[in-house]
Amino acid sequence: MNPLAPFVDLLAPRDCLGCEAPSDQPGALLCRACTVEQPLLPRSFAAPSPLAWAMGLGPYQGPLGALVRTGKYRPDPRVFDQLARWMQIAFRDRLPRADAVVAVPVPARRRLRRGFDQGQLLAHALAGALNLPLLPALTRARAAEQAGRFGRARSAGARGSFRARGVLPPRLILVDDVCTTGATASACGDELLAHGARSVGFVCVAAAAL
Ligand SMILES: [Zn+2]
Numbered sequence: 001m002n003p004l005a006p007f008v009d010l011l012a013p014r015d016c017l018g019c020e021a022p023s024d025q026p027g028a029l030l031c032r033a034c035t036v037e038q039p040l041l042p043r044s045f046a047a048p049s050p051l052a053w054a055m056g057l058g059p060y061q062g063p064l065g066a067l068v069r070t071g072k073y074r075p076d077p078r079v080f081d082q083l084a085r086w087m088q089i090a091f092r093d094r095l096p097r098a099d100a101v102v103a104v105p106v107p108a109r110r111r112l113r114r115g116f117d118q119g120q121l122l123a124h125a126l127a128g129a130l131n132l133p134l135l136p137a138l139t140r141a142r143a144a145e146q147a148g149r150f151g152r153a154r155s156a157g158a159r160g161s162f163r164a165r166g167v168l169p170p171r172l173i174l175v176d177d178v179c180t181t182g183a184t185a186s187a188c189g190d191e192l193l194a195h196g197a198r199s200v201g202f203v204c205v206a207a208a209a210l
Pocket of ligand 1: 017018019020021030031032033034035063105
Protein backbone atom coordinates (compact mmCIF):
# COMPACT_ATOMS: atom_id res chain seq x y z
CA MET A 1 0.00 0.00 0.00
CA ASN A 2 1.22 3.46 -0.75
CA PRO A 3 2.23 5.01 2.59
CA LEU A 4 0.52 8.28 1.68
CA ALA A 5 -2.86 6.65 1.09
CA PRO A 6 -4.32 6.97 4.63
CA PHE A 7 -3.71 10.70 4.68
CA VAL A 8 -4.88 11.87 1.32
CA ASP A 9 -8.53 12.63 1.94
CA LEU A 10 -8.57 15.54 4.40
CA LEU A 11 -7.76 18.53 2.26
CA ALA A 12 -9.58 17.62 -0.91
CA PRO A 13 -7.83 20.09 -3.23
CA ARG A 14 -8.93 20.11 -6.86
CA ASP A 15 -5.39 20.45 -8.15
CA CYS A 16 -2.26 18.58 -7.10
CA LEU A 17 -0.45 20.70 -4.53
CA GLY A 18 2.86 19.37 -5.82
CA CYS A 19 2.64 20.17 -9.54
CA GLU A 20 -0.70 22.05 -9.84
CA ALA A 21 -2.02 19.64 -12.49
CA PRO A 22 -5.70 18.69 -12.11
CA SER A 23 -5.85 15.92 -9.51
CA ASP A 24 -6.25 12.36 -10.78
CA GLN A 25 -6.79 11.12 -7.21
CA PRO A 26 -10.04 12.61 -5.85
CA GLY A 27 -9.47 14.15 -2.43
CA ALA A 28 -5.71 13.65 -2.55
CA LEU A 29 -3.03 16.23 -1.75
CA LEU A 30 -0.86 15.04 -4.61
CA CYS A 31 -1.51 13.54 -8.04
CA ARG A 32 -0.42 9.96 -8.76
CA ALA A 33 2.82 11.01 -10.41
CA CYS A 34 3.84 13.21 -7.45
CA THR A 35 2.73 10.57 -4.92
CA VAL A 36 4.94 7.79 -6.28
CA GLU A 37 7.91 10.15 -6.02
CA GLN A 38 7.43 10.30 -2.23
CA PRO A 39 8.66 7.08 -0.61
CA LEU A 40 8.37 8.64 2.88
CA LEU A 41 11.76 7.39 3.88
CA PRO A 42 14.19 9.54 5.84
CA ARG A 43 17.04 10.57 3.59
CA SER A 44 20.36 11.95 4.79
CA PHE A 45 21.98 14.98 3.21
CA ALA A 46 25.21 16.88 3.86
CA ALA A 47 24.72 18.52 7.25
CA PRO A 48 25.28 22.28 7.26
CA SER A 49 28.14 23.03 9.70
CA PRO A 50 28.09 22.73 12.74
CA LEU A 51 25.21 20.21 12.68
CA ALA A 52 26.05 16.56 13.38
CA TRP A 53 23.64 15.08 10.84
CA ALA A 54 20.75 16.16 8.61
CA MET A 55 17.73 14.32 7.24
CA GLY A 56 14.73 15.22 5.14
CA LEU A 57 11.88 13.55 3.27
CA GLY A 58 12.55 14.83 -0.21
CA PRO A 59 14.02 17.52 -2.47
CA TYR A 60 12.92 21.12 -2.05
CA GLN A 61 12.61 21.26 -5.84
CA GLY A 62 10.07 18.39 -5.85
CA PRO A 63 6.39 18.02 -4.86
CA LEU A 64 7.16 18.08 -1.11
CA GLY A 65 8.87 21.45 -1.49
CA ALA A 66 5.86 22.70 -3.44
CA LEU A 67 3.55 21.43 -0.70
CA VAL A 68 5.51 23.33 1.95
CA ARG A 69 5.37 26.54 -0.09
CA THR A 70 1.64 26.11 -0.65
CA GLY A 71 1.12 25.67 3.08
CA LYS A 72 3.19 28.72 3.92
CA TYR A 73 2.11 31.20 1.32
CA ARG A 74 -1.56 30.29 0.96
CA PRO A 75 -1.34 29.97 4.07
CA ASP A 76 -2.93 26.72 5.22
CA PRO A 77 -1.97 24.98 8.48
CA ARG A 78 -3.71 21.76 7.35
CA VAL A 79 -0.89 21.17 4.89
CA PHE A 80 1.52 21.13 7.82
CA ASP A 81 -0.74 18.79 9.79
CA GLN A 82 -0.33 16.36 6.91
CA LEU A 83 3.41 16.93 6.59
CA ALA A 84 3.74 16.44 10.35
CA ARG A 85 2.07 13.03 10.10
CA TRP A 86 4.35 12.04 7.27
CA MET A 87 7.35 13.09 9.34
CA GLN A 88 6.10 11.01 12.26
CA ILE A 89 5.82 7.94 10.04
CA ALA A 90 9.13 8.46 8.30
CA PHE A 91 11.32 9.38 11.24
CA ARG A 92 9.96 7.30 14.10
CA ASP A 93 12.67 4.81 15.16
CA ARG A 94 14.96 6.04 12.40
CA LEU A 95 16.89 8.94 13.94
CA PRO A 96 20.06 9.00 16.04
CA ARG A 97 19.34 9.06 19.79
CA ALA A 98 18.54 12.45 21.24
CA ASP A 99 17.35 14.10 24.45
CA ALA A 100 15.00 16.75 23.13
CA VAL A 101 13.52 18.43 20.04
CA VAL A 102 13.83 22.16 19.22
CA ALA A 103 11.94 24.08 16.52
CA VAL A 104 13.46 26.77 14.32
CA PRO A 105 11.21 29.72 15.25
CA VAL A 106 9.54 31.72 12.47
CA PRO A 107 9.62 35.52 12.72
CA ALA A 108 6.80 36.81 14.96
CA ARG A 109 5.41 38.94 12.15
CA ARG A 110 4.95 35.89 9.93
CA ARG A 111 3.47 33.82 12.72
CA LEU A 112 0.90 36.56 13.33
CA ARG A 113 0.09 36.93 9.65
CA ARG A 114 -0.25 33.17 9.06
CA GLY A 115 -1.83 32.38 12.39
CA PHE A 116 0.48 29.43 12.93
CA ASP A 117 4.15 28.51 13.22
CA GLN A 118 4.91 25.63 10.87
CA GLY A 119 8.27 24.79 12.46
CA GLN A 120 6.59 24.50 15.84
CA LEU A 121 3.81 22.34 14.36
CA LEU A 122 6.27 19.93 12.77
CA ALA A 123 8.57 19.84 15.81
CA HIS A 124 5.65 19.16 18.15
CA ALA A 125 4.53 16.21 16.04
CA LEU A 126 8.04 14.80 15.77
CA ALA A 127 8.68 15.16 19.51
CA GLY A 128 5.47 13.22 20.15
CA ALA A 129 6.47 10.44 17.78
CA LEU A 130 9.93 10.17 19.33
CA ASN A 131 8.60 10.49 22.89
CA LEU A 132 10.96 13.40 23.53
CA PRO A 133 10.32 16.82 25.11
CA LEU A 134 9.90 19.82 22.80
CA LEU A 135 12.01 22.63 24.27
CA PRO A 136 11.29 26.34 23.62
CA ALA A 137 15.05 26.78 23.38
CA LEU A 138 15.31 29.25 20.47
CA THR A 139 13.87 32.71 19.90
CA ARG A 140 14.32 35.19 17.11
CA ALA A 141 16.78 37.91 18.01
CA ARG A 142 15.40 40.23 15.36
CA ALA A 143 12.91 40.03 12.53
CA ALA A 144 15.40 39.18 9.79
CA GLU A 145 13.38 38.59 6.66
CA GLN A 146 14.85 35.42 5.21
CA ALA A 147 12.63 34.52 2.28
CA GLY A 148 13.62 37.43 0.05
CA ARG A 149 17.35 37.01 0.52
CA PHE A 150 19.78 34.85 -1.36
CA GLY A 151 23.31 33.56 -1.09
CA ARG A 152 25.79 35.59 0.88
CA ALA A 153 23.32 38.22 2.05
CA ARG A 154 21.01 35.55 3.37
CA SER A 155 23.85 33.80 5.18
CA ALA A 156 24.90 37.01 6.87
CA GLY A 157 21.28 37.71 7.74
CA ALA A 158 20.84 34.35 9.49
CA ARG A 159 23.88 34.75 11.72
CA GLY A 160 22.87 36.41 14.94
CA SER A 161 19.16 35.98 14.22
CA PHE A 162 18.59 33.42 16.97
CA ARG A 163 19.04 33.30 20.72
CA ALA A 164 19.16 30.14 22.82
CA ARG A 165 17.63 30.10 26.30
CA GLY A 166 17.17 27.68 29.15
CA VAL A 167 19.28 24.72 30.21
CA LEU A 168 19.98 22.53 27.17
CA PRO A 169 20.48 18.75 27.29
CA PRO A 170 23.45 17.33 25.33
CA ARG A 171 21.76 15.86 22.24
CA LEU A 172 19.21 17.93 20.32
CA ILE A 173 17.17 17.50 17.16
CA LEU A 174 16.50 20.80 15.38
CA VAL A 175 13.37 20.89 13.18
CA ASP A 176 12.43 23.19 10.30
CA ASP A 177 10.10 22.89 7.34
CA VAL A 178 12.78 23.35 4.68
CA CYS A 179 16.53 23.64 4.25
CA THR A 180 17.62 25.70 1.25
CA THR A 181 21.03 27.35 1.79
CA GLY A 182 21.42 25.78 5.25
CA ALA A 183 22.18 29.22 6.73
CA THR A 184 19.23 29.18 9.14
CA ALA A 185 19.99 25.66 10.41
CA SER A 186 23.66 26.61 10.82
CA ALA A 187 22.85 29.74 12.78
CA CYS A 188 20.52 27.79 15.09
CA GLY A 189 23.13 25.04 15.54
CA ASP A 190 25.83 27.59 16.43
CA GLU A 191 23.59 29.14 19.05
CA LEU A 192 22.52 25.82 20.62
CA LEU A 193 26.10 24.51 20.77
CA ALA A 194 27.26 27.78 22.33
CA HIS A 195 24.70 27.29 25.10
CA GLY A 196 25.49 23.80 26.32
CA ALA A 197 24.29 21.37 23.65
CA ARG A 198 27.01 18.91 22.60
CA SER A 199 25.41 17.57 19.42
CA VAL A 200 22.66 19.00 17.21
CA GLY A 201 21.05 16.97 14.41
CA PHE A 202 18.60 18.42 11.92
CA VAL A 203 15.31 17.21 10.45
CA CYS A 204 13.24 18.93 7.77
CA VAL A 205 10.54 18.08 5.24
CA ALA A 206 12.28 19.27 2.10
CA ALA A 207 15.93 20.09 1.45
CA ALA A 208 17.62 21.65 -1.56
CA ALA A 209 20.55 19.27 -0.99
CA LEU A 210 18.39 16.13 -1.43
ZN1 LIG B 1 1.39 16.40 -9.03
